[in-house]
Amino acid sequence: MTPDPISRVLAGDPRAVARAISLVEDDAEAGRELIGAIYGHTGRAYIVGVTGAPGVGKSTLVDRLIAEARRAGRTVGVLAIDPTSPFSGGALLGDRVRMTTHSNDTDVFVRSMATRGHLGGVAAATSDAVLVLDAAGKDLVIIETVGVGQDEVDIVRTADVSIVVLVPGAGDDVQALKAGIMEIADIFVVNKADRDGADQVVQSVTANLSLQTFAEGEWRPPVLKTEAANGVGVDRLWEDIGRFRQHQAPHYQRRQQVRHEARLRGLLAQRLVEYVEGRLAAGAFERMVDDVANRRIDPYSAAARLVTQVLSI
Amino acid sequence: MTPDPISRVLAGDPRAVARAISLVEDDAEAGRELIGAIYGHTGRAYIVGVTGAPGVGKSTLVDRLIAEARRAGRTVGVLAIDPTSPFSGGALLGDRVRMTTHSNDTDVFVRSMATRGHLGGVAAATSDAVLVLDAAGKDLVIIETVGVGQDEVDIVRTADVSIVVLVPGAGDDVQALKAGIMEIADIFVVNKADRDGADQVVQSVTANLSLQTFAEGEWRPPVLKTEAANGVGVDRLWEDIGRFRQHQAPHYQRRQQVRHEARLRGLLAQRLVEYVEGRLAAGAFERMVDDVANRRIDPYSAAARLVTQVLSI
Numbered sequence: 001m002t003p004d005p006i007s008r009v010l011a012g013d014p015r016a017v018a019r020a021i022s023l024v025e026d027d028a029e030a031g032r033e034l035i036g037a038i039y040g041h042t043g044r045a046y047i048v049g050v051t052g053a054p055g056v057g058k059s060t061l062v063d064r065l066i067a068e069a070r071r072a073g074r075t076v077g078v079l080a081i082d083p084t085s086p087f088s089g090g091a092l093l094g095d096r097v098r099m100t101t102h103s104n105d106t107d108v109f110v111r112s113m114a115t116r117g118h119l120g121g122v123a124a125a126t127s128d129a130v131l132v133l134d135a136a137g138k139d140l141v142i143i144e145t146v147g148v149g150q151d152e153v154d155i156v157r158t159a160d161v162s163i164v165v166l167v168p169g170a171g172d173d174v175q176a177l178k179a180g181i182m183e184i185a186d187i188f189v190v191n192k193a194d195r196d197g198a199d200q201v202v203q204s205v206t207a208n209l210s211l212q213t214f215a216e217g218e219w220r221p222p223v224l225k226t227e228a229a230n231g232v233g234v235d236r237l238w239e240d241i242g243r244f245r246q247h248q249a250p251h252y253q254r255r256q257q258v259r260h261e262a263r264l265r266g267l268l269a270q271r272l273v274e275y276v277e278g279r280l281a282a283g284a285f286e287r288m289v290d291d292v293a294n295r296r297i298d299p300y301s302a303a304a305r306l307v308t309q310v311l312s313i
Numbered sequence: 314m315t316p317d318p319i320s321r322v323l324a325g326d327p328r329a330v331a332r333a334i335s336l337v338e339d340d341a342e343a344g345r346e347l348i349g350a351i352y353g354h355t356g357r358a359y360i361v362g363v364t365g366a367p368g369v370g371k372s373t374l375v376d377r378l379i380a381e382a383r384r385a386g387r388t389v390g391v392l393a394i395d396p397t398s399p400f401s402g403g404a405l406l407g408d409r410v411r412m413t414t415h416s417n418d419t420d421v422f423v424r425s426m427a428t429r430g431h432l433g434g435v436a437a438a439t440s441d442a443v444l445v446l447d448a449a450g451k452d453l454v455i456i457e458t459v460g461v462g463q464d465e466v467d468i469v470r471t472a473d474v475s476i477v478v479l480v481p482g483a484g485d486d487v488q489a490l491k492a493g494i495m496e497i498a499d500i501f502v503v504n505k506a507d508r509d510g511a512d513q514v515v516q517s518v519t520a521n522l523s524l525q526t527f528a529e530g531e532w533r534p535p536v537l538k539t540e541a542a543n544g545v546g547v548d549r550l551w552e553d554i555g556r557f558r559q560h561q562a563p564h565y566q567r568r569q570q571v572r573h574e575a576r577l578r579g580l581l582a583q584r585l586v587e588y589v590e591g592r593l594a595a596g597a598f599e600r601m602v603d604d605v606a607n608r609r610i611d612p613y614s615a616a617a618r619l620v621t622q623v624l625s626i
Contacts, residue, residue, distance in 0.1 A: 032613040039611035093375075107361070260601045260612070264585070267616035272585040273578070275620060289574045293566075298352035300345040303580035307588060311624070 006037050011223035012075075012136045014109055021111055024128035035128055038135040045077070045134035046245060048142045049159030056167045057191045058144050061228040061237075065142065066108055068238035074140050077109040077133030079126060081145040081155060109133065123154040127263065130158065156184060158259055160252075161244050163237070165189045166205070168197035185221050187240050187254050191232065276310045284309060319350050325388075325449045327422055334424055337441035348441055358390070358447035359453045359558060362472030369480045370504045371457050372552075374541040378455065379421055381551035387453050390419040390446030392439060394458040395467060422446065436467040440576060443471065469497060471572055473565075474557050476550070478502045479518070481510035498534050499506035499557050502550060506538035532560050589623045595623060 008016035015044045020038075024031035048065070052058050056225045069076045113126055124275060126143065145155055150296055156162050164185035169192075205223050214220050222240055226233035248255070277285070291297045297305070333351075337344035361378070363369050375391060384391045388535045397553045425499035426439055439456065458468055469475050477498035518536050527533050535553055539546035561568070590598070601619055604610045610618070 016494050020483055036611045036614055040608050043608055100506075209428045250407060254620045257602060257606055259607045263612055264598075264605060264615055264619075265590075266603055267612055268589065268619055269586045272589060272618045273617045275624065276581060276585060277578075285574075285577075289577055292573045292577060293570055295353050298349045299576055299580055301349060302577055303584045306577075306581055311588065 006034070009038060009132060009136055010041055012106075012138075014106060017030060017077075017109055017132060017136045018111065020132045021113075021129045023133065025113065025125050030136075031125075035131055038131065038222075042131045043132040044128070044142045045138055047130060047160045048140060048157065048241065049156045049162040049184075050142060050165060051156055051162065052143045052146070052165030052167075052189075052191075054146055056165045057228050058146075058165055060142050061165060061189065061191055061226065061234065062233060064140055064228050064234040065238065067141050068234060070108065072238070073282060075138050076109070077136070077138035077141045078110040079129050079133070079141065079143050080110070080112045081126060081143065109136070109138065126155050127158055137286065157262070159185045160248070160255070161241055163187045163189055163241075165191050166201055167192045168195040168201050186219065186244050187237070188221055188223040189225065189226050189237060191226050191228055194227050194230070195254070198225055219244065274307070279310045280306065281309070318349070320443060320448055322351060323354055323464045325419075325451075327419060330390075330422055330445060330449045331424065333427075333445045335598075336443045337445065338426065338438045344438075344441055348444055351444065355444045355447040358451055358454045360442070360443060360471065360473045361453060361554060362469045362475040363455060363457045363502075364469055365459065365477060365478030365480075365502075366422070367459055369478045370541050371459075371478055374478060374502065374504055374539065374547065375455055375457050377541050377547040378551065381547060383418065383421065385551075388451050389422070390443075390449070390451035390454045391421075392446070392454065392456050393423070393425045393443050394435060394439060394456065422449070422451065426620065437579070439468050440471055442604060445520040470575070473568070474499045474554055474560070476500045476502055476554075478504050479514055480505045481514050499532065501534055501536040502539050503536065504539050504541055506546065507540050507543070511538055532557065541562050556615075584612070591611050592623045593619065594622070 005016050005019065009020050020034055023034055050058055050062055050065075059080070062080075066076050066078065111129070112120065113129060130141050130143070141286065143155060143159055162184050164187075168190065188205050190198055192198070201223065202223050207306070209221060209223070224233060224237055224240065226237060228234060285306065288297070288302045292299050292302050318329050318332065322333050336347055363371055363378075372393070375393075379389050379391065423440070426435065426442060430589055443454050443456070456468060456472055466572055475497050477500075479501065481503065501518050503511050503518070505511070513540065515536050522534060522536070537546060537550055537553065539550060541547060598619065601610075601615050605612050605615050
């Protein structure tokens with residue numbers, strides 16, 4: 001990227017931002033360069049993770065959150081992580097709906113991230129896309145996920161505040177989220193709260209929370225009821241996000257450090273594999289695969305031997 | 314593990330098999346040793362992947378498949394990948410139901426794999442658990458997943474035949490599976506086919522398949538209707554699994570090769586990170602994290618620099 005597109009990203013130009021996100025999605029090398037160029041301008045956005053099973057009304061809720069944020073004078077970027085197969089097409093439709101609602105507002109940027117065919121993984125691409133929106137001056141970056149795979153847990157972990165959305169009437173089975181997601185929720189939302197059973201869901205989550213011990217002064221996740229479609233309760237959610245942010249301010253630096261550490265470790269792994277594959281003698285890797293396939297060596301011993309060959313330990 | 318437990322695994326002793334699977338789940342080092350000891354006895358089991366959103370009736374379908382396999386005189390191992398958070402408990406219940414159905418049959422082994430808190434990732438643990446069941450003499454190993462995360466796509470890729478289960482009446486949104494799952498289905502099953510809309514689902518999948526081009530003689534995924542709860546249609550599914558196996562026999566070797574290659578590449582990455590982290594100067598990694606956190610260097614450049622430090626390229 002020439003300096004000009006970079007300045008346009010930093011100025012918040014929507015088309016330059018869109019192109020920059022496509023770049024980090026599609027092209028590992030150019031994406032790395034871009035991040036290198038904008039990285040010094042990042043670190044100011046507050047990152048909100050919104051997670052819930054398909055059908056709980058995440059898109060509508062996020063839409064209302066955008067409105068609250070705009071009322072408070074904040075600029076907003078949204079990344080909707082779309083695990084949908086090309087066979088269906090639900091999330092893209094949701095995206096179009098949102099784009100229409102806020103399409104005249106240049107301080108709102110909404111983008112679906114496809115998760116298919118990804119080089120460095122969707123978690124890495126999302127992480128870079130957040131940096132782009134951050135550098136583009138968005139005060140708030142909302143990441144929306146269905147919270148079901150390890151990738152998504154990794155994504156939620158990168159948020160400053162994690163909101164888990166549930167609905168009444170969905171069986172346990174349907175609401176099943178990836179292990180670890182419920183545990184890292186900072187705020188619980190029971191959406192579609194006008195439906196039967198909303199209070200049971202609130203009670204069930206509250207009962208689970210009461211099994212955990214919270215230290216003196218530690219944040220205890222609130223359980224809120226909302227009807228996003230009717231605009232009910234989202235103002236309260238917005239307030240609680242603010243309360244949480246204030247509460248966490250003393251620990252913010254430390255949380256950031258942990259996050260940077262995990263990211264760096266992941267990138268290190270990627271680099272190393274690239275390095276080793278580039279260094280192995282021609283055919284060495286294939287011969288080892290052949291030995292594993294024919295049960296002459298087990299895969300763990302094979303990996304150990306390849307490492308020894310390249311690094312001559 | 315002393316030789317005795319190993320022989321008991323190879324003899325198919327259920328308690329030894331259960332302990333061996335716990336080992337590959339919980340303990341990286343002991344798990345590697347175990348795999349090394351049994352690996353020469355693997356390579357005979359046929360691996361069936363069954364994937365579908367929560368609530369499509371996978372457990373019941375798998376239960377009926379076990380019955381078909383037993384009728385055909387095959388021994389069966391089942392691994393149910395359970396992405397459920399401790400907050401709900403659906404899959405474990407399903408597991409107990411299945412255990413009861415076949416609990417008097419020592420040639421059937423059923424096991425839930427929890428996905429929480431995993432060292433090498435659930436895909437790696439599943440892969441090793443399959444090897445344990447294979448070495449224990451199970452003719453058929455069925456892997457059951459909800460098919461939503463990258464881990465699960467990785468798991469499904471290790472199966473010899475992939476079955477994707479859908480149901481009528483669930484919106485596109487609810488059936489949303491991870492991109493790539495629909496694409497690697499070898500057989501589609503529309504379960505609960507007595508419900509309204511079953512034919513629409515069949516038509517919709519068939520329409521999607523008709524957009525793909527199949528070479529002369531290439532396998533074209535059939536779309537079957539079943540009512541697993543009533544035992545309807547599962548015999549046909551069992552036949553189609555057999556047909557697919559026969560059809561693929563000429564390509565089996567090649568598919569195995571690809572699988573071993575992917576596995577070895579993953580293990581290589583893991584080994585390398587362990588190696589590098591053990592070699593970095595004390596505090597070097599932490600200082601680099603600090604530099605990233607303070608925007609003195611971007612994460613990609615930081616990873617590159619750490620690699621250079623250790624490998625002195």
